Amino acid sequence: MKEYLYSLYKQAAKNLSYLNDISITFDVPKLESHGDLSSNAAMLLPKMLKRKPVEIAGEILSALQIDPDVIEKTEIAGPGFINFFFTKKFIAKIIMEVLSDEKGFGKTQKYAGKKANVEFVSANPTGPLTVGHGRNAVFGDTIANLLEWVGYDVDREYYFNNAGRQMRVLGDSVRLRYLELLDQKVEFPADYYQGEYIKEIARNLFDEFGEKLFDQPAEGIFKQRAESEIFKDIKRSLERLSIIHKIFYNENSLYEENKIKETIESFKSKGLAYDKDGATWLRLTELGNEQDKVIVKSTGEPTYRLPDIAYHVTKFNRGYDLMIDIFGSDHNATYPDVLAGLRALGYDSEKVKVLIHQFVTIMDGGEVVKMSTRKANYITLDQLVDEVGADVVRYFFNMRNITTHMNFDLYLAKKQSDENPVFYLQYAHARICSILKMIEKENLNASVENLSLLTANEEVQLLKKLHQFKDEVLLSAETFETHRICSYLEELAAAFHKFYTFCRILGTERKLAEARVALAKATKAVLKNGLTILGVNAPERM
RNA sequence: GCGCCCGUAGCUCAAUUGGAUAGAGCAACAGCCUUCUAAGCUGUAGGUUAGUGGUUCGAUUCCACUCGGGCGUACCA
Structure with a gap:
């Protein structure tokens, strides 16, 4: 239209x-x-x-x-x-467009030929993914889907760091648990990783090596094993939600490839870095930010800012037209420095879109559950998927604007799982599948010969909804807002249910009946495509 | 203190990016199946969009201030 x-x-x-x-x-x-x-x-x-x-x-x-x-x-x-x-005649023609390319309806080529990188999750392998990571993971993957639907060639990327203090503590946590298994007396510090999974990793090491590791340093096999086992779990958790990253980018490679040094040199040669109190500072005040910040500590170790900038430089050099970073709101103070640094190095920071999602407040029966990975007080993403299923998790995290401080009541989620809107959509899809099976038995077909017979109010309403799909996909992709797809699909499903309540197929004159079947079939295709973008299954029966 | 985000029906959230009479789902109430999926449909009720000013043809949306909440504010990431 x-x-x-x-x-x-x-x-x-x-x-x-x-x-x-x-x-x-x-x-x-x-x-x-x-x-x-x-x-x-x-x-x-x-x-x-x-x-x-x-x-x-x-x-x-x-x-x-x-x-x-x-x-x-x-x-x-x-x-x-x-x-x-x-005119109703024009509106009804949308059915032909949908049915001529069911799987592709809604896609556009507006950004064909462009490359995008979506970096998300990016949790260091120090423990299982929590519900908080779930929002990041689901949203990021769905944004990637949306970008693909408007023509981008998209890489999903996971950035991590197995070098810093965090990971040293992790390795030492495993080492101490291992020593406990050898009946050594150990003081397990309160600020070490308390989770059960640490004990499991230690137990596995003990089963494999017996007592041979008792004098090994934390940074060796303990850390390596912790990293590899935890990463395996993280990847498996993500796979349960159909999330697969193409690239795992390790911060270490920035050091190995000398990118960190190169970045410092670039800043220095532009007069934007200086030494003070034994540390190296970035002249951010000159770049329009509030204050200068340290990029290399007096210990010689860079702060996160420097590798983050160097990392984004690699993204630019890898030829992306659009780079998306998805962070939780706890990182909202860090990105202005990184963007300013990139601008200073001559990169177009407009190509980097930082999407900040607010935290998920987990409630259980009205009570707030406070979470901390280190204290092992959290609800894992796996637990959530176990409780409500992958479809509900994906839908739930997609259905709200990421700017909302979302509440997730586990008690309600379990109790009301039948009333979750995702079932409303899936039901509509399953219902149509069932209709299509039924009309086969009745020797009817979907026909686009007499679409102008679709003039009932419920039919026209549904047709108009079909018209909107392509625009919704494009708008959602351009504004980076997945919840629009959910709202749209709920309206589409509602329009279908209304149509189906008032417009019967059996017992209707054949030409009209076959036009209605075509309408149902087109609706099914759009529902399916929308759910596919969200990463939610479209079941044939329920 | 300062920065970012948020405040909309009892609850969870929308609102076409500044548009016409602010909408859905839960929860509540009243109805609709001896033929195609009732996980559905129809109707009722529910609002000073936290507050006060401002900008203009027009504000939930933009600006200023106030109140309330979240996250930050490191030579942690």
């Missing part, structure tokens, strides 16, 4: 040059009585043209060469909206 209007406006702009001075948009009005699409163009122009909006609207409208087979009615309404009412 929008494409048609755009072409009309483009044509009209040849005579009305002021149409080129504003960005033309069409919105679906909230009220049906305001038409199928609405343009506010005339209200954007009064100042420039020094004329009344309603008058401008009239001029625009009369310049549009409208095909009465497509648009049956137009009006100028309210303060200057131009409203368009499409």
